[in-house]
Amino acid sequence: MIQNFITVLFGDQFAVMNTIGLIAFALVGSAKAIREEFDLFGITVVGLIMAFAGGTTRDLLVSRVPLALQSSIEISLGLLGVGLAIALSAVLTSPDSHPITLVSDAIGLAAFATTGAIVATETNVSAFGVVAIATINAVGGGAVADILLDRSPFILFDDFYASCAVLGGSAYWAVITVGAAGSTAAVACAVVTVGTRLAAVTYGWNLPTIQGLGLINS
Amino acid sequence: MIQNFITVLFGDQFAVMNTIGLIAFALVGSAKAIREEFDLFGITVVGLIMAFAGGTTRDLLVSRVPLALQSSIEISLGLLGVGLAIALSAVLTSPDSHPITLVSDAIGLAAFATTGAIVATETNVSAFGVVAIATINAVGGGAVADILLDRSPFILFDDFYASCAVLGGSAYWAVITVGAAGSTAAVACAVVTVGTRLAAVTYGWNLPTIQGLGLINS
């Protein structure tokens, strides 16, 4: 019953998650570029790169021509996200730190961790491979966008961000391994990723440093 | 008649454009490294990376082993460009901002936008895929070179640079789509890219920012 409901809701989990992720991450990338006063071309490029870099890296890792270059639907969804960011910037102050953008980022992270886990599982890689591809798919776009904006890709390190995708990818693998359907695993991955990310933002979660643990001799 | 002339002049458009692009971009990359006082090894590496990074990324995207690793001719052309930059540095002050280097950069941009469009068209990607691969082939080398020089890959954003490759790639796709020969499309792509780039440098073209358009609420 629950299984049926999930299957109806997420018939083709990949398509659903991919659509959500592309729009959300293009919006976030463009909002960052608007804050940096990039021109319209730069705003579009950063938005599209944030939307497509993770999935393109995923596709390269599993040796296939990136989906983004084959399908015209993908680019349309990316441009929709760019347009939303421009529209938001007209009505909001600092759109890149607005809750809409922060939540979009968490949703994009969860959606892309899920698409990464789905593709990796189909490719027959190891358990580590599933978690690694889910994480790279989820954080790749933001990391490349940060490098293009000449910032350290801090999202990888400074707080509880990539860790959420690691947890989500691990949840996907665990659910598949106990024999459940891919649709259940997809929901588990998305819920774990977005849940831990929103909790981390809300409660200011951080992982300890070696220095903080008192382990280092200095 | 005109078609025949073009075919004779650009018999194998890919080989011609690739040769021009490799020499031109190796020269530009090495000139940048000379300005930064890199050692001879660094000058060679930055020159070769500027020459090869775009085409290698293109080849990875269409799932083939990069041409640069298979053919010894490619590396010889790259080293020729590096040698030209070293020779130029002996006779010119600030070779990296000399008109020879600026024009080489525009020519390399046009040549690589064209090789990217040719390869993409053979790979059966979408219209967006053709423009994206043309642009990545054209600007990839400069972007990676800038990251290695620890600078923001500003060429992607700061002025009318990548936009020229987007226009050139679009011209290629449009000419192919109306049914013309690949050689005509190659010439159209190269002319549009180098023409818009030289015009942008000469007249200081810029695209507007959201802030400049008065759209943003801040």
Place this chain on the structure above:
Amino acid sequence: MIQNFITVLFGDQFAVMNTIGLIAFALVGSAKAIREEFDLFGITVVGLIMAFAGGTTRDLLVSRVPLALQSSIEISLGLLGVGLAIALSAVLTSPDSHPITLVSDAIGLAAFATTGAIVATETNVSAFGVVAIATINAVGGGAVADILLDRSPFILFDDFYASCAVLGGSAYWAVITVGAAGSTAAVACAVVTVGTRLAAVTYGWNLPTIQGLGLINS
């Protein structure tokens, strides 16, 4: 006789060199991240990226799914290196500049130049392709780690580092070309790379700049 000894010692040269390289580079990457006061997740990520980025790039260039994503042994070796770095940081001051770390770095460089040359030779690329893939495999991890730490990937340029991998890869190709066994070539590559690197560190070797050669007109 010597050949037999080498074959016994390095039965499967790829597996031996790969194991050494993964542990050594994960240790070095994690030591860098500890110095920058990254959290435990960041330390693990930088260590694993330093261990895997070179080999993953190599595998992408020769169009195969990266080994690191297929085998669980690879990730275990990487995590072992991360653990060693954390253990070292508890007993040493500034573990990232300690001789143990500097020697680990030279050993990892040599091991990965060798694995790169082995894989490239099996892929039937040009002589330049063998040297290029050996060098990319050897320095790729350190370069990506430096970019993630928001530093210029100076190892590529500032001193005699990547040059050692170029010499090692060239030695591999030369030994194979004169008809010797792959195991001999592997030993030659590793010895040349680690020897030149340790000599460069000990004696402060540098390559000249154009400015230093008095060639430039400024």
